[in-house]
Amino acid sequence: MIRVGAVIVAVAALAALVGPLLTPYDPSAQALAxxxxxxxxxxxxxxxxxxxxxxxxxLAGARVSFLVGVVVVGVSSAIGMxxxxxxxxxxxxxxxxxxxxxxxxMAFPGILLAIALxxxxxxxxxxxxxxxxxxxxxxxxxxxxxxxxxxxxxxxVQAARALxxxxxxxxxxxxxxxxxxxxxxxxxxxxxxxxxAEASLSxxxxxxxPPTPSWGTMLDAGRxxxxxxxxxxxxxxxxxALLVLGFNFVGDGLRDxxxxxxx
Amino acid sequence: MARYLMRRLLLxxxxxxxxxxxxxxxxxxxxxxxxxxxxxxxxxxxxxxRLRTQLGLDxxxxxxxxxxxxxxxxxxxxxxxxxxxxxxxxIRQRAPDTALLAVCAMAAAIVFAIPLGIIxxxxxxxxxxxxxxxxxxxxxxxxxxWLGPLLAILFAVKLGWLPVAGSGTAWHLVLxxxxxxxxxxxxxxxxxxxxxxxxxxxxxxxxxxxxxLSRVRAILRHAFRNSLIPVVTIIGLQFGAVxxxxxxxxxxxxxxxxxxxxxxxxxFRDYPLVQGCILFISITxxxxxxxxxxxxxxxxxxxxxx
Numbered sequence: 001m002i003r004v005g006a007v008i009v010a011v012a013a014l015a016a017l018v019g020p021l022l023t024p025y026d027p028s029a030q031a032l033a034x035x036x037x038x039x040x041x042x043x044x045x046x047x048x049x050x051x052x053x054x055x056x057x058x059l060a061g062a063r064v065s066f067l068v069g070v071v072v073v074g075v076s077s078a079i080g081m082x083x084x085x086x087x088x089x090x091x092x093x094x095x096x097x098x099x100x101x102x103x104x105x106m107a108f109p110g111i112l113l114a115i116a117l118x119x120x121x122x123x124x125x126x127x128x129x130x131x132x133x134x135x136x137x138x139x140x141x142x143x144x145x146x147x148x149x150x151x152x153x154x155x156x157v158q159a160a161r162a163l164x165x166x167x168x169x170x171x172x173x174x175x176x177x178x179x180x181x182x183x184x185x186x187x188x189x190x191x192x193x194x195x196x197a198e199a200s201l202s203x204x205x206x207x208x209x210p211p212t213p214s215w216g217t218m219l220d221a222g223r224x225x226x227x228x229x230x231x232x233x234x235x236x237x238x239x240x241a242l243l244v245l246g247f248n249f250v251g252d253g254l255r256d257x258x259x260x261x262x263x
Numbered sequence: 264m265a266r267y268l269m270r271r272l273l274l275x276x277x278x279x280x281x282x283x284x285x286x287x288x289x290x291x292x293x294x295x296x297x298x299x300x301x302x303x304x305x306x307x308x309x310x311x312x313r314l315r316t317q318l319g320l321d322x323x324x325x326x327x328x329x330x331x332x333x334x335x336x337x338x339x340x341x342x343x344x345x346x347x348x349x350x351x352x353x354i355r356q357r358a359p360d361t362a363l364l365a366v367c368a369m370a371a372a373i374v375f376a377i378p379l380g381i382i383x384x385x386x387x388x389x390x391x392x393x394x395x396x397x398x399x400x401x402x403x404x405x406x407x408x409w410l411g412p413l414l415a416i417l418f419a420v421k422l423g424w425l426p427v428a429g430s431g432t433a434w435h436l437v438l439x440x441x442x443x444x445x446x447x448x449x450x451x452x453x454x455x456x457x458x459x460x461x462x463x464x465x466x467x468x469x470x471x472x473x474x475x476l477s478r479v480r481a482i483l484r485h486a487f488r489n490s491l492i493p494v495v496t497i498i499g500l501q502f503g504a505v506x507x508x509x510x511x512x513x514x515x516x517x518x519x520x521x522x523x524x525x526x527x528x529x530x531f532r533d534y535p536l537v538q539g540c541i542l543f544i545s546i547t548x549x550x551x552x553x554x555x556x557x558x559x560x561x562x563x564x565x566x567x568x569x
Contacts, residue, residue, distance in 0.1 A: 104281030108541075109503030109548040113285075115510065116541045119529040120292045196406050200511060203408045204526055216408070223412055223515070226427070230416045237409030245404035252400075 002257075005249025012243050016066045019059030027052060027060040028211045036229040046231045049221055054235050057213040061236065064125065064214045065195045065243065072132040072194040073187045079133070080140020081183060085171050087141065088148025098141065105138045111197050118206045128207045132197055136190065143186055147179035154178075181258045185251055192247035199240050215240050267560050275553055279546065280332070286542045287331045290318070290534045301344055301532045317342070318535065340539035345531045350539035354521055358543070360430065361520030364512065365505050367436055368443035373498065376448040380455025385482060387460060395452065402449025407508055411442040411515040428517040439516040443508045447501050454497045458490035465489075492559075499555025503548045 015022065025043075031051035039046045045054040087098040105113065114131035121127040148171070151157055157174045165173070201207035202216025210217060215236040222232030290297050298314040299306065315321050318341075319330060334340065340350035383395035415438060419427040426435050462468065463486050471481040510522035517523070521540055528536035 100277060100281065103278050104285065107278050107282050107549050107552075108285075108545050110507030112507050112510075112541060112544055115525070115529075116286075116289055116537065117292070119537050120289050120534070122294065192404070199406060200408055204511065204514065206529065219408060219412070226412060226416050227420055230420070233409070233412045233416065237406075237413065240409060241401070241405045244406070245400060248400060248404055 001249045002253025005246045005251075005253060008242055008246030009250060012062060012239075012246065013066060015059055016062035019056075019063060022059060023053060023056045025053035025056040027056040027213050029053070029056075036225060036232070038229070038231055045235050046229070048218070048232055049225060049229070054218075054231070057218060058215070058235060058239055060213040061215045061218060062239070062243075064208055064212070065198060065240075068125070068129055068132070068198040069191040069194045071129050072136050072197075073190045075129075075133045076136030076190065077140045077183060077187050080137035080142075081144050081176060081179070083137070084141035084144030085148045085176055085179070088145035089152050089167065089171050089175055091149075095145070099145070102138050102141055105135060106142075108135070111135065111200060114197060114201065115204070115206060118201060123201075123206045123209055125208050125212070128198055128201050131201075132194055136194070139190070140183060140186060143182055144176070144179045147182060148175050151175045151178045181254075185255045185258060188247055188251035188254060192244040192251065195240065195247070196244055264561065268557060271553060271556055271560070275549060278549060282545045282549065283332055283335050283542065284328075286538050286545070287328055289538055289541070290320075291324075293534065297534055301534060314344075335542065340542065341535035343528075343536045343539075344533040345528070345536065346533075350536050353524060353536060354539055354543050357519055357521045357524050360518060361509050361513070361522060364436065364439055364443060364509055364518060364520060365502075367440040368505055368508075368512075369447060369498065369502070370444075371440050372444035372448035372451055375444075376451035377455050377494070380452045381459060381482070381487065383452065383456040384459040384463065385479075392456075396456070399449040399452040402445045402452075405445065407442050407446065408511045408515065410445055411438070411512060414438050414442060415515075428515075430517075430519055435516075435518075439512050439518050442515070443505060443512045446508070447498075447505060450497060450501060451494060454494050455490065458493045459486055462486040462490045496555060496559055499551060499558065502551040502555075506544055506548055506551075 029052060031047065033051065034043075034047050035049055035051040037043065037047045037051075043053050043055065045058065048054055048057065083098050087095040108116075111132075113135050114128070117131035117134060118127050121130070152175060154174075157170060160170050160174050198207055199214065199216035199219070202214040203220045204216075205220065208214035208217055218236040219233060219240075222229070222234075222236070225232050293300055296311065296315070298311045298318060298320060302310055302314060312321075319327050322330070338351050340354070342348065343350050343353055346353060379395050379398070383392045386392050415427050418425045418438060425437050426432075427438075429435055459482070463482070465486070468481055468486050471485050472478065476484070509518075509520055510525060512518065513520045513523035514526050521543060525537065525540035525544075527533075528540060
């Protein structure tokens, strides 16, 4: 499964990278006379409600999805690992303060807080990334805090402290590395989560704004044409589901390898 | 149990206060003047000033905060800018529809997923198991904003069996509930399989088999019951996902619940209504998590004494 997932993710990443080379069409170029046309040789995935090439928009949308995924996972994991290791290693008041913030943020289900933030900040790609980072770091912080709580009792960590290593060095060199495998799994699954969240927000009109292509906005536009042009809905949906499936395969596979007991 | 109950209830208070504080802060995160944003750039200064007074934005921040928390404690969530009615009333009118949708989606997921999880565990490693797990992974990977339109294309547009959107009859509930329950069904199916496989390794199952019980009977009478505890917990914990799922599902199928109200409020920049909906959904979620914890503590005494 992990190999299938890796292939899906690699193909999607490559398509996002070299997207413009794969199609001669501009994702924003309109051909109103041909609007809603189904798949043909000239346009393998058909045209949308404004006569734009769906393949070109799909490839451009892939860039948005990967960009959001990479930035959200990168920033969230960096913040989460930093705060989680500080809370877990130092404990006491610092741990209490960070843990209470985590508790409050965890009290908002799913992407509700992201919806709330984008609702007040205004719909845009930047605000989507910001909102997803605000809710994203919590999972990493909880994970790393738990690992750090365990790791600080390990003998080699106590030995490092006894040899005079400062807290920063102990956390960076000895505590954090124990959490890395679990963070990698979380980050892989987090990519899937971020891609779905961005598409959800764009679908609701709160994310990427037209004419910038995004898989979520493409799906939203397709909703008005369920009867006359179902390909508008099917194509971006397949893309999202496949990419998310790919990341889930990789994440599950990595988890099974790191913790064979769970398999 | 009483001590555990009290401790969990007390721990919920700061979380609720934190939630209320964050929701209160939302309106202050609006870039520029929230009243001006709500009324639009062309609004007269007097109108803007009137709305600022109505929203209480002209008062000192601390006074606004205390007033907000007091209001929430008394069930007063302010007045909707769009409807001119109390926010609490708007939410109260739509909450039963959201509850109906969420409960039906969860019930459908449980009825579908648990038998499939049991079958997958019984036939571990076979084609049946792989097929069941592929269905589960597809369910997790398929976002509800895609599954919903797909189901609508198939069952409403092509086959004409069900209405595309709206409410009023039981038939209107089928597609939204299926869309909302799919991801939960996928998670439950995987969880049931994993939990049951764990139990099947236990010696009491072997003992039951040694006493002459058939494999199916040993699984259903003994292993399945014990495998249910983590499954029940997951059902409780996944309530949050179902709750946020209602926002998209209700929007797709024009279901008149709190989720759709929230999106409409966002589109109309009705910030008091946005705050009310967010607060309502979050508090419901916290209450459900609390109930899950208490149930778990009741089922497993070790948790109570930790």
